[in-house]
Amino acid sequence: MTRDKEPIIRHFRFVCIVTLIIGTIIQFSDESTFVVDMSKRHLTHVPRDLPPATKVLDLSENCISDLQISDISFLLGLEVLRLSHNRIQTLDFNVFKFNQHLEYLDLSHNQLQNISCYSVVSLQHLDLSFNDFSTLPVCMEFGNLTQLSFLGLSATKFHQLDLLPTAHLHLNHILLDLGGYYVKEDEAESLQILNTKILHLVFRPNSLFSVKVNISVNTFGCLQLTNIKLNDKNCQVLITFLLELTKGPNLLNLTLNHMETTWKCLVRVFQFLWPKPVEYLNIYNLTIVENIDEEGFTYSKTALKALNIEHVTNQVFIFSQTALYTVFSEMNIVMLTISDTPFIHMLCPQAPSTFKFLNFTQNVFTDSVFQNCSTLVRLETLILQKNGLKKLYKVGLMTEHMPSLKTLDVSWNSLDSPRHEEDCTWAESIVVLNLSSNVLTDSVFRCLPPKVKVLDLHNNRIQSIPKQITKLESLQELNVAFNALGDLPECGTFSSLSVLIIDRNSISHPSADFFQSCHKIRSIKAGDNPFQCTCELREFVRRIGQVSSEVVEGWPGSYKCEYPESYKGTPLKDFHMSPLSCNTALLIVTIGATMLALTAIVTFFCIYFDLPWYLRMVCQWTQTRHRARNVPLEKLQGSLQYHAFISYSEHDSAWVKSELVPCLEKENIRICLHERNFVPGKSIVENIINCIEKSYKSIFVLSPNFVQSEWCHYELYFAHHNLFHEGSNNLILILLEPIPQNSIPSKYHKLKALMTQRTYLEWPTEKNKRGLFWANIRAAFNMKLILDVENNDMKS
Numbered sequence: 001m002t003r004d005k006e007p008i009i010r011h012f013r014f015v016c017i018v019t020l021i022i023g024t025i026i027q028f029s030d031e032s033t034f035v036v037d038m039s040k041r042h043l044t045h046v047p048r049d050l051p052p053a054t055k056v057l058d059l060s061e062n063c064i065s066d067l068q069i070s071d072i073s074f075l076l077g078l079e080v081l082r083l084s085h086n087r088i089q090t091l092d093f094n095v096f097k098f099n100q101h102l103e104y105l106d107l108s109h110n111q112l113q114n115i116s117c118y119s120v121v122s123l124q125h126l127d128l129s130f131n132d133f134s135t136l137p138v139c140m141e142f143g144n145l146t147q148l149s150f151l152g153l154s155a156t157k158f159h160q161l162d163l164l165p166t167a168h169l170h171l172n173h174i175l176l177d178l179g180g181y182y183v184k185e186d187e188a189e190s191l192q193i194l195n196t197k198i199l200h201l202v203f204r205p206n207s208l209f210s211v212k213v214n215i216s217v218n219t220f221g222c223l224q225l226t227n228i229k230l231n232d233k234n235c236q237v238l239i240t241f242l243l244e245l246t247k248g249p250n251l252l253n254l255t256l257n258h259m260e261t262t263w264k265c266l267v268r269v270f271q272f273l274w275p276k277p278v279e280y281l282n283i284y285n286l287t288i289v290e291n292i293d294e295e296g297f298t299y300s301k302t303a304l305k306a307l308n309i310e311h312v313t314n315q316v317f318i319f320s321q322t323a324l325y326t327v328f329s330e331m332n333i334v335m336l337t338i339s340d341t342p343f344i345h346m347l348c349p350q351a352p353s354t355f356k357f358l359n360f361t362q363n364v365f366t367d368s369v370f371q372n373c374s375t376l377v378r379l380e381t382l383i384l385q386k387n388g389l390k391k392l393y394k395v396g397l398m399t400e401h402m403p404s405l406k407t408l409d410v411s412w413n414s415l416d417s418p419r420h421e422e423d424c425t426w427a428e429s430i431v432v433l434n435l436s437s438n439v440l441t442d443s444v445f446r447c448l449p450p451k452v453k454v455l456d457l458h459n460n461r462i463q464s465i466p467k468q469i470t471k472l473e474s475l476q477e478l479n480v481a482f483n484a485l486g487d488l489p490e491c492g493t494f495s496s497l498s499v500l501i502i503d504r505n506s507i508s509h510p511s512a513d514f515f516q517s518c519h520k521i522r523s524i525k526a527g528d529n530p531f532q533c534t535c536e537l538r539e540f541v542r543r544i545g546q547v548s549s550e551v552v553e554g555w556p557g558s559y560k561c562e563y564p565e566s567y568k569g570t571p572l573k574d575f576h577m578s579p580l581s582c583n584t585a586l587l588i589v590t591i592g593a594t595m596l597a598l599t600a601i602v603t604f605f606c607i608y609f610d611l612p613w614y615l616r617m618v619c620q621w622t623q624t625r626h627r628a629r630n631v632p633l634e635k636l637q638g639s640l641q642y643h644a645f646i647s648y649s650e651h652d653s654a655w656v657k658s659e660l661v662p663c664l665e666k667e668n669i670r671i672c673l674h675e676r677n678f679v680p681g682k683s684i685v686e687n688i689i690n691c692i693e694k695s696y697k698s699i700f701v702l703s704p705n706f707v708q709s710e711w712c713h714y715e716l717y718f719a720h721h722n723l724f725h726e727g728s729n730n731l732i733l734i735l736l737e738p739i740p741q742n743s744i745p746s747k748y749h750k751l752k753a754l755m756t757q758r759t760y761l762e763w764p765t766e767k768n769k770r771g772l773f774w775a776n777i778r779a780a781f782n783m784k785l786i787l788d789v790e791n792n793d794m795k796s
C-alpha cells in the first residue's frame with residue numbers, strides 16, 4: 001500500500017528528490033550470511049532454534065501473537081527485526097533490552113493497542129504504523145532515541161502535543177496511518193508535528209476523505225498523502241486539511257498517491273496549490289471519475305516548477321478533450337510530465353509558453369501533436385516515448401517552430417522512414433535525438449536534424465548507411481545497435497564521430513578502413529556480431545589490437561567468431577591465420593618454388609644416381625621377396641637338386657664365372673652350370689632339360705651375345721615352359737648389356753615379350769649399385785628350401 005515498507009537498514013540516508021519516489025538506501029555489507037528469513041511460515045511463535053549470530057531476522061507475515069524477552073535476548077548482534085503482518089497485541093519494549101544493536105524494528109500491520117516503553121537507543125527505524133492504537137504510541141522514552149530517523153505511527157485520536165517527546169529528534173520521515181480515524185463531530189482535534197523532513201499520511205482506502213485533524217508542522221520539506229478519495233462535495237475537506245499544512249514556506253514537495261477525484265475537484269486542488277510555496281507536485285495513480293467539463297483556471301504567479309502525473313485511469317468516457325487538455329497546456333510552469341495515461345493529445349499553448357521540459361511518455365499521442373505549434377518557444381526537452389507516432393517527417397515538422405528544442409525523445413513509437421516525396425525539416429537546435437525502437441530503415445539518414453550530436457537509432461531496421469546523405473558533421477555519438485547493418489560506417493559523412501555503438505548487427509567482416517577514416521573515435525562497441533573468421537578479418541583484428549583497450553568496449557569477451565563452423569565461439573582475440581594461407585600470390589610463389597626445388601632434386605638424383613634404376617630394383621626386390629615367400633615349399637622339396645641353373649652365352653662366361661657364380665656360391669646357392677654339372681653321355685638337350693628341371697630357378701644372362709646364341713634361346717624356351725615349375729615364376733633375367741630392341745630376331749618373340757615387360761635385373765656398371773643388385777638376386781631364393789643333395793650325388 002505504501003512505498004515505505006521497503007527494508008531500511010543501518011546507514012539511513014535520505015534524499016528528497018523531485019519525483020519523490022522515496023525509498024531508503026540499504027547497505028548490507030557481507031553480513032548476508034547472518035540473514036534469517038522466516039517470513040510466511042504460519043509461525044505462531046518466534047522459533048527457538050535461531051542462530052545466535054543472526055543479524056537480520058525476518059518474521060513478517062506469520063501468526064505470531066506474542067514476543068517474549070527469551071525469544072530474542074540471545075540474539076546479541078540483532079540489527080534488523082521484521083515483524084510486520086503478525087498478530088501482536090501488546091508489546092513491552094523491555095524485550096529488546098539485550099539487543100543493543102537493534103537498528104530496524106518493523107511492527108507495522110499488527111494488532112498493537114498499547115506498548116510499554118523502554119529506550120532502545122540504537123533504533124534508527126521504528127515502524128508502529130497500521131496497528132490498533134487509539135492514541136499515538138509515543139512515550140517519553142522515545143526522546144532518548146537519538147539515532148531515530150524513521151518513525152511510523154497510527155492512532156484514531158489526536159492530542160496536540162502527542163509528539164512532543166520527539167520534538168528535539170532529527171527525524172527524516174514520519175509515517176502516520178490515519179486509517180482508523182473517524183470524524184468526531186463535537187471536538188476539533190489538532191496535532192502538532194515539530195520536526196521532520198518527510199511527512200507521510202496514509203488515509204483509509206476506498207472511503208471518502210473525511211479527516212478533520214488540524215495538523216501543523218513546524219519544518220518539513222516533503223508531504224505525501226496516500227488514499228485520497230474526493231467528489232465535488234468533500235473536495236473542500238481536503239483543501240481545508242491542506243490549508244494548515246501548506247502554510248509554512250518549507251513545503252516544497254507534495255505527493256498525492258492513489259487519488260480518486262472528479263475533474264472539477266482536481267482543478268480546484270490545482271487552483272488551491274497554485275499560489276502556495278509548493279515547487280514540485282506529484283500525483284501517482286490518479287483516477288478521474290464522474291465527468292469532465294470545462295473548468296476555469298487562473299494561472300496566477302506560482303512557485304510550482306514541476307507537475308508530474310503518472311498513471312491515470314479515466315473513468316469518464318464522453319467529454320470534451322479540450323476541457324481536459326487546456327488546463328495542462330496553458331500551465332505557467334517549467335516542467336510537465338503526464339505519463340501512462342489514456343490521453344490522446346495535448347494542445348498547443350495559446351500564448352508563448354513557459355514550458356522547458358515536457359514529458360509525455362506512454363500515452364496515445366498521434367502525429368498530429370504540436371503540429372504548427374509556434375508557442376513552445378522555450379521548450380528544450382520533449383519526450384514522446386511510447387506513443388503512437390508513425391511518420392518521421394511529421395515529427396520533424398513538429399519541431400520546426402520550437403527554436404530552443406535540444407533534446408527530443410521519440411523512442412518506442414512506430415516511426416517509419418520518410419518516402420522520397422516527403423520533405424524533412426527539423427529544428428536546427430536539436431542536439432540529442434532518440435529514435436530508438438521504431439521501424440526506421442536506411443532512408444532515415446536522409447531525414448535528420450543537421451546539427452545533431454547524439455543520435456540513438458538502436459533497435460530499428462537499418463541495413464546500411466547510404467553513401468549519398470547530407471553530412472552530419474556535428475554527430476559525435478551514434479547508436480545503431482540491434483539493427484541489420486552489414487558493415488561499420490565510414491566517417492566521411494560523420495567527421496566528428498567519437499562514440500559508435502554498433503553491437504548486435506549482421507556484421508560478418510568489418511572493414512578495417514574504419515579506423516583510418518574515423519580517427520576521432522574514443523569508443524566503439526561492436527561486439528555480438530556474427531564475425532566470419534577468414535583472412536579478411538585479420539586486418540580488423542590487428543587494428544583493434546593497435547588501439548587501446550578502453551576504446552573497444554566489450555573486448556575481448558563479446559567479440560567471437562560465428563563462421564566458419566570450426567572457429568565458432570573462438571574469441572577474435574585468439575583467431576590467427578598464417579600469412580601464407582591468406583596471401584594468394586605468396587601461396588602461388590611458395591608452391592611454385594617448392595615444385596621447382598623438388599623437380600631439381602629429382603632430376604639431380606635421376607642424372608647422378610640413376611634413381612629410376614634404384615626404384616625398379618627395389619620394386620622388383622619387394623615383388624620377388626613376396627613371391628618367394630608364397631611358394632609352397634613342400635611341393636618342391638625333395639625333387640630339386642640345385643637352387644639355380646644359369647644360362648649364358650659363351651662370350652659372357654668370363655662375367656658369369658668371375659662375378660655371378662662366386663657371388664651366389666658365397667650365399668650357399670647351389671648352381672647347375674652346364675660345363676660343370678652336365679652328365680656325359682646324355683645329349684645336350686637332355687642335359688639342359690635335366691638341369692632346368694632339377695633347379696629351383698633359371699638365371700638367364702641377357703646380352704647381345706645371348707641373343708645371337710641359338711642354344712640360349714632353347715634354354716629360355718625350356719625354362720619358360722617348365723611344366724614342373726609352372727606358375728612359380730622360375731625365371732630370373734639379368735641384363736648384362738643393353739640389347740637394342742631391333743637386334744632380337746623376330747622368331748624369338750618370347751624374349752621380345754620378356755624384354756618389353758622389363759622384368760629383368762640390370763647389371764649396373766657403377767660399383768656402388770651392385771649391392772642392391774645382389775640383394776635382388778638373393779631375394780629370389782628361399783633359403784629354407786632343402787635340396788635333395790644325396791640324390792644328386794648318387795646319380796652323379
Ligand SMILES: *[C@@H]1O[C@H](CO)[C@@H](O)[C@H](O)[C@H]1NC(C)=O
Binds near residue numbers: 434
Ligand atoms: C533513448 O531511449 C531509450 C529508451 O527509450 C533509452 O534506453 C536510451 O538510453 C535513450 N538514448 C539516449 C541517447 O538517451
